[in-house]
Amino acid sequence: MKPLPELDPTERWRLLLGEAGAVHLGAGSGTGPAMDRALAWLYGRNDPAQDGREPGDALDRHGGSEASQLTAPEWINHIHALFPKETIERLERDAVERYGVDEVVTNLDVLERATPNPALLQAVMRTKHLMNPQVLAMARKLVEKVVGELLDKLARDVQRAFSGARKPQPLSPRGAANQFAARATLQRNLRHYDAQHQRLVIQQPLFHVNSRRVLEPWQVFLLVDQSASMLGSVIHSAVTAACLWGLPGLKTHLITFDTEVVDLSDTVHDPVEVLMGVQLGGGTFIGKAVGYAAERISVPRRAIVVIVSDFYEGMSEHVLLGHVRALVAQGSTVLGLAALDERADPVYDRELAGKLVQAGAHVGAMTPGQLAAWLAEKLK
Incomplete structure (x- = not known):
């Protein structure tokens, strides 16, 4: 498993204080801002300064060039890339039990409306252990759809790659009529072409020893x-x-x-x-x-x-x-x-x-x- 980046003390304080520490500590660098954004997406929901806003809307909304707001599947994929296993388990548990973020793991209606895509497939894979049987059955249908699309695309690549994997077939001067190698016979006997009578004299017919595809196991x-x-x-x-x-x-x-x-x-x-x-x-x-x-x-x-x-x-x-x-x-x-x-x-x-x-x-x-x-x- 790839080791996670080490955080210096300043970055740790930046994550602890969140947006409140940006004035004195700066916006951070490396993976720090992405980690801060992922934490704010979840823990900003209990911000007392929400003033009646909906859960999940705690982050300040204003014009700017920062990244767009995360969706639940994107957040799940982000935390798995940014944090160690113990932290991921705590974040997922808090999301479901403490904050009611159930768009993926418990909400059947949301899953039924979700558009199957690779990002959602990864989110389902990471949270399927948290799903109840009914939600898991719906998640499986999403997995089937995404995997089916991947299979269709890759199958064409595989068929294209293997379509030319043929071994040269050996030739013999003897064989049955259905093994007659017409192209090879013509090439071999071109030197016997009778220009006066405009005909090709076949002095040495050739036959395929085995006309089937050959592939060693x-x-x-x-x-x-x-x-x-x-x-x-x-x-x-x-x-x-x-x-x-x-x-x-x-x-x-x-x-x-x-x-x-x-x-x-x-x-x-x-x-x-x-x-x-x-x-x-x-x-x-x-x-x-x-x-x-x-x-x-x-x-x-x-x-x-x-x-x-x-x-x-x-x-x-x-x-x-x-x-x-x-x-x-x-x-x-x-x-x-x-x-x-x-x-x-x-x-x-x-x-x-x-x-x-x-x-x-x-x-x-x-x-x-x-x-x-x-x-x-x-x-x-």
Whole structure:
């Protein structure tokens, strides 16, 4: 899990005092203003200076160039990016129990009116543990709609990437009529063209040995870090795995991990089920997940292990590096993905990523479509 930025004493006082401290302490810098805005969105609701304004309207409304007011889903996504786990749990609990901010986690009417989009999907993923059964059922429908749209888009990219993954078909001078290779036969016998009679003499017909598509069986392991900072990657990894599932000659394994390893390969065809079962948070034991995958490889030279993580390893990095070296030595391919969302913003531990490259792994940032193209190239 990516470490959160340290705050100096001035920034801590700025967060404590809020807008009241801006005169003497300034507006702050770095993540400070965003943290202050997220706290004010919630705790400004009890401001006695509201003068009858509606809850959630405590922040001063005036013309200016500051960012627009947060919605509940945006606020949930912001606090998960800005604060440590203990603080997030306190903020969510206060929002629901103390301030009645129930737009996402308890209000069925609001969920029914909500427009499904990736931001709402992330908010649902982060708060589903707080939902009652009725709200959870409605949230699942939203997840199904957003995931369905992602699947439709990515499926086209996957089909495009794999459509050209064909092996050259061997030719033979003998074969059945339905195996006749017309183009190859013409090319091979052009030198026998009879210009006087304007005809081509076929001296050596050619036939396809096998006219069907040829694809050796491969295993692809998607190892996905499910710490809270990797939510976008978890979503897109589940969708990517579903698109890869069922491709001829390809067996897809989906494995999530924090300090424990969870094998979701049996439900890889159903990304909604995968996402509704994921438990975000916890530490990050990448080496443990890679070791788990290594034990399940059938043919090393036809195995690809994709590690989707920010590479902030929580256990000894020597375990991870040892597993990667062993995989590469036996002929397996290891790919480290620093990001797996539609933007592929690379935020990761570059030092450990560099050590993985030295151990023989490929490391980069790819969108799901780029990953599909990379896999297709490796499978040719």
